[in-house]
Amino acid sequence: MKEPTEKPVFEGLSLAEIQEINAEMTHYEDKTAVSIEALKIVQKHRRWVSDACLVAVAELLGLSPAQLEGVATFYNLIYRQPVGKTVIHYCNSVTCWMLGAEHIRERLCRHLNVGLGEMSADGEYTILPIVCLGACDHAPVVLVGDKLLLDISDDAVTDILGR
Amino acid sequence: MEKMDKPLTKNIRSDRAFATLADYESTGGYQGLRKAITQLQPKEAQHWVKEAGLRGRGGAGFNTGLKWSLVPMDEDAAQTRYLVVNADEMEPGTFKDRLLLEQDPHQLIEGVIIAAYAIQASIAYIFLRGEYHLAAQRLANALLEARAKGYLGEHVLNSGFNLEIYLHTSAGRYICGEETALLNALEGKRATPRAKPPFPLVSGLWGKPTVVNNVETLCNVPHILHYGVEWYQSLGRGADKGTKLFGASGRIKHPGLWELPMGTPIREIIEDHAGGMRDGYKLRGFLPGGASTDFLLPEHLDVVMDYDAVAKAGSRMGTGTMIILDDKTCPVQMVLNLEQFFAQESCGWCTPCRDGLPWTVTLLKDIIAGRGRMEDLDTLSGLTRMLGPGNTFCALAPGAMEPLQSALKYFREDFERYIVGNIADMETA
Numbered sequence: 001m002k003e004p005t006e007k008p009v010f011e012g013l014s015l016a017e018i019q020e021i022n023a024e025m026t027h028y029e030d031k032t033a034v035s036i037e038a039l040k041i042v043q044k045h046r047r048w049v050s051d052a053c054l055v056a057v058a059e060l061l062g063l064s065p066a067q068l069e070g071v072a073t074f075y076n077l078i079y080r081q082p083v084g085k086t087v088i089h090y091c092n093s094v095t096c097w098m099l100g101a102e103h104i105r106e107r108l109c110r111h112l113n114v115g116l117g118e119m120s121a122d123g124e125y126t127i128l129p130i131v132c133l134g135a136c137d138h139a140p141v142v143l144v145g146d147k148l149l150l151d152i153s154d155d156a157v158t159d160i161l162g163r
Numbered sequence: 164m165e166k167m168d169k170p171l172t173k174n175i176r177s178d179r180a181f182a183t184l185a186d187y188e189s190t191g192g193y194q195g196l197r198k199a200i201t202q203l204q205p206k207e208a209q210h211w212v213k214e215a216g217l218r219g220r221g222g223a224g225f226n227t228g229l230k231w232s233l234v235p236m237d238e239d240a241a242q243t244r245y246l247v248v249n250a251d252e253m254e255p256g257t258f259k260d261r262l263l264l265e266q267d268p269h270q271l272i273e274g275v276i277i278a279a280y281a282i283q284a285s286i287a288y289i290f291l292r293g294e295y296h297l298a299a300q301r302l303a304n305a306l307l308e309a310r311a312k313g314y315l316g317e318h319v320l321n322s323g324f325n326l327e328i329y330l331h332t333s334a335g336r337y338i339c340g341e342e343t344a345l346l347n348a349l350e351g352k353r354a355t356p357r358a359k360p361p362f363p364l365v366s367g368l369w370g371k372p373t374v375v376n377n378v379e380t381l382c383n384v385p386h387i388l389h390y391g392v393e394w395y396q397s398l399g400r401g402a403d404k405g406t407k408l409f410g411a412s413g414r415i416k417h418p419g420l421w422e423l424p425m426g427t428p429i430r431e432i433i434e435d436h437a438g439g440m441r442d443g444y445k446l447r448g449f450l451p452g453g454a455s456t457d458f459l460l461p462e463h464l465d466v467v468m469d470y471d472a473v474a475k476a477g478s479r480m481g482t483g484t485m486i487i488l489d490d491k492t493c494p495v496q497m498v499l500n501l502e503q504f505f506a507q508e509s510c511g512w513c514t515p516c517r518d519g520l521p522w523t524v525t526l527l528k529d530i531i532a533g534r535g536r537m538e539d540l541d542t543l544s545g546l547t548r549m550l551g552p553g554n555t556f557c558a559l560a561p562g563a564m565e566p567l568q569s570a571l572k573y574f575r576e577d578f579e580r581y582i583v584g585n586i587a588d589m590e591t592a
Contacts, residue, residue: 035351075334093255132255136412
């Protein structure tokens with residue numbers, strides 16, 4: 001992951017971000033279609049989408065900031081607030097709920113001393129709920145960054161944080 | 164033809180490693196595409212799939228070949244057509260497409276190319292859940308391999324047919340599984356459903372004719388082309404044709420996913436394949452095809468997994484992945500969990516869904532917290548009608564009402580126990 005301090009070269013976006021967004025544009029009939037991928041690209045580089053970045057992406061795509069904000073706030077995986085280096089998504093849908101999702105949430109939140117959506121004091125983690133992760137035969141499951149952890153045991157915290 | 168009773172999963176290995184291009188080709192992979200491109204006209208390919216009797220595996224169950232045949236393809240029709248793969252698996256309790264995407268990506272890609280050829284689409288999008296990182300990585304790699312081998316790009320297998328496939332990873336929202344909402348999401352907008360008609364087959368992505376098919380549906384297509392219509396029809400045990408991925412999760416001995424013939428009895432899936440209930444638990448009921456299907460009871464175990472048979476029993480086959488309710492899980496709390504999901508994932512576009520689902524959640528929470536009244540059950544029944552078919556823009560709210568209406572029917576005493584307990588408490592207070 002690149003650091004947020006990367007030097008901005010255009011309207012608040014880095015050259016790398018602009019290049020990646022432009023590459024996506026070749027896949028669609030118009031620029032609007034790139035909105036979601038552009039926000040995800042910014043997020044890949046900076047972990048979250050600040051107001052300044054949102055305005056810059058809107059300008060790049062020829063959209064009004066309000067229109068892009070409508071898109072950004074619609075989707076569960078676009079973060080409009082700072083998050084930790086690793087986002088832990090615990091599945092709270094039906095099978096995981098039945099098999100102990102709440103227990104996992106409680107232990108994680110207590111261990112990191114955070115509420116849902118907050119950043120841990122060391123800036124490492126943010127815990128968020130997520131809908132069914134499509135691995136119900138291995139419930140309960142947790143998505144740690146990009147990695148899906150299956151059959152989470154009662155030692156959830158050790159399993160997930162690896163400490 | 165070893166293992167040909169399991170065409171969808173024949174390359175899938177128990178160690179979760181994935182089938183490479185060489186693995187896939189060694190078991191007949193891309194032969195269906197070769198046959199379609201070199202021997203069949205697009206209309207003939209449509210006809211094969213229609214005759215085979217393949218029905219959409221995303222839940223709706225519409226005949227796939229028939230769907231393709233409704234795309235305008237005469238000379239006056241728009242020359243740009245799109246094929247879109249709905250890989251936005253997010254129905255709670257559903258975990259079938261993930262297996263196909265992660266472990267045999269070329270099977271899907273071959274299905275996409277054949278489907279695109281059949282409707283003469285020059286661009287296809289795979290709309291993939293953002294959380295499916297491993298699937299994204301393996302699909303992206305498989306697309307490069309397919310291109311390098313001439314299955315994809317300009318002049319597919321040296322024919323006059325050109326196709327680009329782009330992978331679009333979503334940013335997460337259940338409503339994107341609704342096909343017109345998915346098209347809005349692909350266009351970079353809020354994923355609210357569109358008014359129908361016009362149907363996407365006529366006016367879809369950027370107003371062009373568009374077919375949206377589910378992952379599992381498309382994975383069937385290469386085999387129909389390669390092995391033929393008669394072979395495919397011979398796979399079903401009942402009225403419906405082919406095989407399907409059936410699954411079960413909850414407090415059963417062996418939760419999992421199995422490729423079985425359409426028409427397999429539910430009892431066989433739960434008792435034989437899933438090994439029955441865990442020790443100390445009894446079967447109380449089950450949702451046969453994901454969160455948005457009506458509960459069925461142990462008395463329905465002999466129903467077979469066919470679209471019409473499950474409908475006759477009062478539910479839907481949906482995605483074919485069952486969620487098991489055991490005797491130690493409270494059905495009212497389970498329904499609350501389901502309704503919280505639907506309320507959260509409502510796109511907010513139409514009033515019954517936007518306001519009705521949070522109301523449902525509030526009533527259920529009150530009942531569970533001991534603040535419920537008997538009239539609340541009538542209000543909940545009223546909501547199942549108000550949010551039911553015909554009153555909303557799309558199928559999200561009607562789907563949300565299915566587990567609620569059947570829970571009110573089958574588990575009424577569980578709702579009443581919370582309320583009666585509350586009345587008793589008040590009297591003694």
